[in-house]
Amino acid sequence: MSEVRVGIIGLGNMGTSHANQIFSGNIPGAVLGAVCDARQDRLDWAKETFQDQVEVYDSVEEFFNSGNIDGVIIATPHYDHPPLAIKAFEKGLHVLCEKPAGVYTKNVREMNEAAEKSGKVFSMMFNQRTNPLYQKVRDLIVSGELGEIKRTNWIITNWYRSQSYYDSGSWRATWAGEGGGVMLNQSPHQLDLWQWTTGLMPKRVRAFCSFGKYRNIEVEDDVTTYAEYENGATGVFITSVGEAPGTNRFEIAGDRGKLVVEDNKLTFWRLRVSEKQFNEEYKGGFGEPECWKIDIPIHGHGTEHVGIMRNWISAILHGTELLAPGEEGIKSLMISNAVYLSSWIDNWVEMPIDEDLFYEMLQEKIKNSTYEKVDTGDKTLDVSGTH
Amino acid sequence: MSEVRVGIIGLGNMGTSHANQIFSGNIPGAVLGAVCDARQDRLDWAKETFQDQVEVYDSVEEFFNSGNIDGVIIATPHYDHPPLAIKAFEKGLHVLCEKPAGVYTKNVREMNEAAEKSGKVFSMMFNQRTNPLYQKVRDLIVSGELGEIKRTNWIITNWYRSQSYYDSGSWRATWAGEGGGVMLNQSPHQLDLWQWTTGLMPKRVRAFCSFGKYRNIEVEDDVTTYAEYENGATGVFITSVGEAPGTNRFEIAGDRGKLVVEDNKLTFWRLRVSEKQFNEEYKGGFGEPECWKIDIPIHGHGTEHVGIMRNWISAILHGTELLAPGEEGIKSLMISNAVYLSSWIDNWVEMPIDEDLFYEMLQEKIKNSTYEKVDTGDKTLDVSGTH
Numbered sequence: 001m002s003e004v005r006v007g008i009i010g011l012g013n014m015g016t017s018h019a020n021q022i023f024s025g026n027i028p029g030a031v032l033g034a035v036c037d038a039r040q041d042r043l044d045w046a047k048e049t050f051q052d053q054v055e056v057y058d059s060v061e062e063f064f065n066s067g068n069i070d071g072v073i074i075a076t077p078h079y080d081h082p083p084l085a086i087k088a089f090e091k092g093l094h095v096l097c098e099k100p101a102g103v104y105t106k107n108v109r110e111m112n113e114a115a116e117k118s119g120k121v122f123s124m125m126f127n128q129r130t131n132p133l134y135q136k137v138r139d140l141i142v143s144g145e146l147g148e149i150k151r152t153n154w155i156i157t158n159w160y161r162s163q164s165y166y167d168s169g170s171w172r173a174t175w176a177g178e179g180g181g182v183m184l185n186q187s188p189h190q191l192d193l194w195q196w197t198t199g200l201m202p203k204r205v206r207a208f209c210s211f212g213k214y215r216n217i218e219v220e221d222d223v224t225t226y227a228e229y230e231n232g233a234t235g236v237f238i239t240s241v242g243e244a245p246g247t248n249r250f251e252i253a254g255d256r257g258k259l260v261v262e263d264n265k266l267t268f269w270r271l272r273v274s275e276k277q278f279n280e281e282y283k284g285g286f287g288e289p290e291c292w293k294i295d296i297p298i299h300g301h302g303t304e305h306v307g308i309m310r311n312w313i314s315a316i317l318h319g320t321e322l323l324a325p326g327e328e329g330i331k332s333l334m335i336s337n338a339v340y341l342s343s344w345i346d347n348w349v350e351m352p353i354d355e356d357l358f359y360e361m362l363q364e365k366i367k368n369s370t371y372e373k374v375d376t377g378d379k380t381l382d383v384s385g386t387h
Numbered sequence: 388m389s390e391v392r393v394g395i396i397g398l399g400n401m402g403t404s405h406a407n408q409i410f411s412g413n414i415p416g417a418v419l420g421a422v423c424d425a426r427q428d429r430l431d432w433a434k435e436t437f438q439d440q441v442e443v444y445d446s447v448e449e450f451f452n453s454g455n456i457d458g459v460i461i462a463t464p465h466y467d468h469p470p471l472a473i474k475a476f477e478k479g480l481h482v483l484c485e486k487p488a489g490v491y492t493k494n495v496r497e498m499n500e501a502a503e504k505s506g507k508v509f510s511m512m513f514n515q516r517t518n519p520l521y522q523k524v525r526d527l528i529v530s531g532e533l534g535e536i537k538r539t540n541w542i543i544t545n546w547y548r549s550q551s552y553y554d555s556g557s558w559r560a561t562w563a564g565e566g567g568g569v570m571l572n573q574s575p576h577q578l579d580l581w582q583w584t585t586g587l588m589p590k591r592v593r594a595f596c597s598f599g600k601y602r603n604i605e606v607e608d609d610v611t612t613y614a615e616y617e618n619g620a621t622g623v624f625i626t627s628v629g630e631a632p633g634t635n636r637f638e639i640a641g642d643r644g645k646l647v648v649e650d651n652k653l654t655f656w657r658l659r660v661s662e663k664q665f666n667e668e669y670k671g672g673f674g675e676p677e678c679w680k681i682d683i684p685i686h687g688h689g690t691e692h693v694g695i696m697r698n699w700i701s702a703i704l705h706g707t708e709l710l711a712p713g714e715e716g717i718k719s720l721m722i723s724n725a726v727y728l729s730s731w732i733d734n735w736v737e738m739p740i741d742e743d744l745f746y747e748m749l750q751e752k753i754k755n756s757t758y759e760k761v762d763t764g765d766k767t768l769d770v771s772g773t774h
Contacts, residue, residue: 150627150629150630151544151609151625151627151630153542153625155540155638157538157640160662160675160676161673162665162666162669162671162674162675163666163667163669164669164670164671164672165672165673168672206593206595208593208613208615208621210619210621213619214666215666222538222621224613224621224623226595226611226613228595232597232600234595234597234609234611236611236623236625238538238540238623240537240538240640242537242662243537243538243640243645243662244644244658244662244665244675244676244678245644245645245656245658245675245676245678246640246645247638247640247645247647251542251634253544253627253630253633253634257631257632258630258632258633258634260634269632271631271632275547275629275630275631278549278631279549279550279601279602280550282549282550282551283551284549284551285551285552285555286548286552287549288547288549288631288632289547289631289632291631291632
């Protein structure tokens with residue numbers, strides 16, 4: 001294969017952007033083979049934009065059976081990610097899936113099984129893994145520079161969303177439509193980076209969600225999560241859509257110092273000897289280890305969605321390594337599901353979560369929903385600078 | 388009265404420092420009338436230092452009955468604060484009490500009642516209330532500049548303590564001796580500032596303490612606390628003695644912006660219109676309120692313990708207002724007690740706490756303690772730069 005014919009399913013905010021990137025030739029080795037959406041205005045847009053160079057489908061079946069595509073980018077509402085990916089794998093197609101992997105881990109696990117069975121190249125759109133800042137955080141942890149992790153803390157509240165944002169799509173911020181709020185929509189990248197940079201998944205979680213506190217929505221708009229890890233470390237993840245100007249600050253304390261990512265800078269407070277060693281040797285009163293504050297140099301910029309698409313295409317064409325293997329999408333979703341579950345049952349949630357219980361409780365939320373959406377008509381928003 | 392004869396009970400780290408300040412004439416209107424301690428080496432030190440200018444007692448009864456003092460500074464181990472204060476009030480003495488107010492709110496409440504009955508001047512050694520940085524935080528909140536509070540977050544982990552610190556006193560870090568760890572010893576000032584600057588006490592608390600995780604002690608050395616306030620705001624308070632170099636960062640998000648205290652600086656991100664108003668008026672997609680980053684000027688330095696002593700003496704002599712009324716000591720202790728209780732019962736704790744339950748559970752901890760202290764001899768540590 002010398003070039004990959006990519007199909008895009010879902011021409012909402014993200015799918016439209018991806019389609020434009022591929023169509024404009026920005027992804028070497030990829031051509032836009034087909035697009036698919038059910039909405040007439042998106043189909044009209046596609047026909048007008050791509051003229052007769054790209055097949056345009058309003059039927060999922062015809063899209064998958066067209067024979068015009070080798071791989072598919074799934075950019076539909078969250079619930080459809082796993083069933084569409086499973087269908088794609090069954091058709092022998094490679095898959096690049098938008099985040100989150102799905103709404104509940106139960107069918108994301110099935111998606112992962114289908115991927116493995118197919119042997120096709122499966123990637124997740126964790127574009128923030130291309131950010132050299134977070135790559136460096138991971139590097140400093142994986143290489144042992146930071147030492148064993150003691151505490152993680154991420155305050156990520158700088159994705160303000162007004163009521164008008166929620167009113168811009170009828171599916172938004174409903175249990176039936178999106179299956180969640182700030183955890184499932186805004187946070188998946190940070191939840192992924194939280195586990196990817198540290199290499200740690202929580203052992204158990206105790207979370208506190210506020211549902212519709214700042215906005216007239218039925219899902220959560222404000223969350224504090226407390227996590228415990230196997231090695232005894234603790235973590236906190238705080239997010240909200242109701243704060244302005246918001247904060248994005250990720251702190252990781254380790255045995256050899258402390259990392260802080262804030263304002264697009266990475267600072268490493270590095271101890272000359274590990275805290276553990278200092279503690280064993282020190283015999284005085286109030287002393288502490290000598291510490292050096294280091295501005296870690298960061299080179300280049302994140303290649304973002306384009307980078308993930310190129311990485312996926314390269315893996316298909318040349319067998320190169322994936323930066324964001326699709327099977328890893330379940331990790332951040334597992335955390336997200338655990339957060340909801342903990343809040344719903346008002347108690348601890350052990351990991352891995354009880355997937356059946358989560359699924360049942362989610363269905364209950366959908367069934368018992370009394371929320372009436374103010375329908376102002378679905379809009380495709382300009383997503384420059386978000387996600 | 389033209390000058391206050393101050394007695395100091397407890398010549399440990401803090402009491403020694405206070406005695407020196409008064410003896411050296413650094414507190415206008417105060418003279419050191421008497422000191423009291425049970426330990427021979429401290430009595431020897433006092434006699435040698437103060438010669439025959441200050442009465443030195445090894446008996447609490449004689450100290451209180453001496454007639455040589457008008458007011459007393461209590462700087463004994465925590466457990467003794469309320470009973471000694473109550474005794475002082477009964478003797479008609481003014482009281483300045485070291486933090487924390489006590490170990491459990493049950494007898495701190497009795498102390499407050501005794502203070503009220505006596506009509507004497509009662510202050511708490513919340514020396515960090517003299518810090519112009521925190522006074523300005525309080526000012527910006529009380530004056531309405533920040534708007535209604537949405538979230539508070541304090542990471543205060545920059546009080547590293549080695550094992551040798553804990554081994555320096557046999558009473559340290561035991562349920563029987565100190566009655567707590569990092570919450571009760573290191574955190575009282577910050578717990579006080581948390582409520583004093585914001586004017587908010589938690590409505591309920593869910594906390595997660597680790598006991599003896601980093602050090603060979605039986606009390607807590609690492610804590611994450613989640614709090615909910617009456618107005619719907621949430622808060623997090625994180626502290627640890629096992630991290631180096633540690634963090635001291637206090638963030639408060641409000642309807643009109645965000646305050647951050649870090650590195651002895653106060654930054655105010657100020658919204659031109661309140662977030663609430665923006666949200667009501669905005670009709671677009673991803674917009675947010677215009678925000679100005681402001682470096683708030685801070686003038687002067689905290690007068691610290693000396694400032695609180697001067698303030699207390701001035702209140703006695705001239706009836707001026709107390710910066711840290713003694714009755715307010717119960718607030719930070721109430722939070723601290725709630726944190727333990729929540730961790731012990733592994734559940735929510737509503738405020739005000741069940742004081743009897745807390746007292747009973749604390750007694751159980753003391754009774755069931757199997758912890759054997761490595762006794763390396765009590766030492767009076769140089770406390771410059773701490774507390």
